[in-house]
Amino acid sequence: MPTTDELNQWMRAVATSSDRLAFAALFRHFAPRLMSYLRRCGSPDAQAEELVQETMVILWRRAVTFDPAKAQLSTWLFTVARNVRISHLRRLAAGEAPAASADPCDQWDADLQAADQALGPHDQLLAAQRERGVRRALSVLPADQARVLQLSYFEEQSHARIAEELGIPLGTVKSRIRLAVAQLRRLLDGFDS
Amino acid sequence: MIIEHHPADEFLVRIAAGSLPGGESLLVSTHLEGCERCRDRLHLLQAVGGVLLDEIEPATMAPDAWVRTLARIDERESRFGGAALPLRAKASPSPPLALPGGMTWPSSLRDCKVSRWHWMGPGMHFARLSMPHDPAAALFLLRIAEGRHLPRHTHDGLELTQVLHGSFDDGRAVFGAGDFDAADADVHHQPVVTSGGECVCLAHVGGSLRFDGRIAATIGGWIGM
Numbered sequence: 001m002p003t004t005d006e007l008n009q010w011m012r013a014v015a016t017s018s019d020r021l022a023f024a025a026l027f028r029h030f031a032p033r034l035m036s037y038l039r040r041c042g043s044p045d046a047q048a049e050e051l052v053q054e055t056m057v058i059l060w061r062r063a064v065t066f067d068p069a070k071a072q073l074s075t076w077l078f079t080v081a082r083n084v085r086i087s088h089l090r091r092l093a094a095g096e097a098p099a100a101s102a103d104p105c106d107q108w109d110a111d112l113q114a115a116d117q118a119l120g121p122h123d124q125l126l127a128a129q130r131e132r133g134v135r136r137a138l139s140v141l142p143a144d145q146a147r148v149l150q151l152s153y154f155e156e157q158s159h160a161r162i163a164e165e166l167g168i169p170l171g172t173v174k175s176r177i178r179l180a181v182a183q184l185r186r187l188l189d190g191f192d193s
Numbered sequence: 194m195i196i197e198h199h200p201a202d203e204f205l206v207r208i209a210a211g212s213l214p215g216g217e218s219l220l221v222s223t224h225l226e227g228c229e230r231c232r233d234r235l236h237l238l239q240a241v242g243g244v245l246l247d248e249i250e251p252a253t254m255a256p257d258a259w260v261r262t263l264a265r266i267d268e269r270e271s272r273f274g275g276a277a278l279p280l281r282a283k284a285s286p287s288p289p290l291a292l293p294g295g296m297t298w299p300s301s302l303r304d305c306k307v308s309r310w311h312w313m314g315p316g317m318h319f320a321r322l323s324m325p326h327d328p329a330a331a332l333f334l335l336r337i338a339e340g341r342h343l344p345r346h347t348h349d350g351l352e353l354t355q356v357l358h359g360s361f362d363d364g365r366a367v368f369g370a371g372d373f374d375a376a377d378a379d380v381h382h383q384p385v386v387t388s389g390g391e392c393v394c395l396a397h398v399g400g401s402l403r404f405d406g407r408i409a410a411t412i413g414g415w416i417g418m
Binding site for chain 2: 018020024027031032033034035036037039040041045049052053054056057060061071072073074075076077078079081082083085086090091093094130131134135138149150152153154158159173174177178181182184185188
């Protein structure tokens, strides 16, 4: 598993010198994970393959916008893949051909989170610091909370369906999410101090 | 602007995960534009997505995935130019309809089609919003004059409201600019616009909306709920 520094170096090489070897290394690491993520979100194989390719194309074309001080690469790529998937589903819903009639990067730009842009430089730095603690915080979350959180991200399930699957009331799903988020925030604050 | 009412964490988790349906997601995005606290939480929840992506069991790709990705890049570069394109600056959208002085139009609404203001009673107007990819979403803007109240109503689904300008009091609490509210079917409320000028809200209604009384029912039918 490559380190954060390695991933960031590869990304810089892609951004500054269109380095295809660095891109290949990023592809080897992320493409199979993105494939797994998109499948679990309910994309059939062919669609998941398409969306992984599209996500990696955006990584290539938008590498210059990635700022390691602002976010971890896996977080950045997670949001890219999520947006690629949403745009794809939206185009299908609107009855448009999924073919790329416009540069999908434009689509992605339009979808860029207001959230990312509106953080001040100080908050961005803080965000990157806190992010490194997230892995640690997640690993110590009580199992039932972690499970609900994971299902929320990966199974494209409404919270009502998660409740059904786990055999717990909807209110419990919501309260576990609330507890999980509160617990994550508490743990991160603890790591900071 | 002090924001006192925020979307519950479950909304932010679903925004981060990308599973919140169009209409609801629009309401929460509009809230996020003005709320640093929720943007901070969203960042945390996106980082959770990043960690989960890192830790997921990798799946096997088709053998030609790499070659097809490179072909896609070449095709894209020949049509749209090199990789290091600068981000296009987002023009701040100009409001598609008349707004009270001092109110800005949220950029989250830039892709919506917006009707003109329709009169629905003295001092009360509404406009329909429609999202290109989710035209059926029951989204609308309400513009209510100071001291006026909406007809008392209930809904079987969740009613989400984001206050864009001014404030209202629905008997449970006062909601001011930037505040977000989710009222479920148990809530039977009659929002009153408090002093300090007109109130403009963005609302999304799941299920059907019912107003009390004959005239109110007519209005409800006219809005198309």
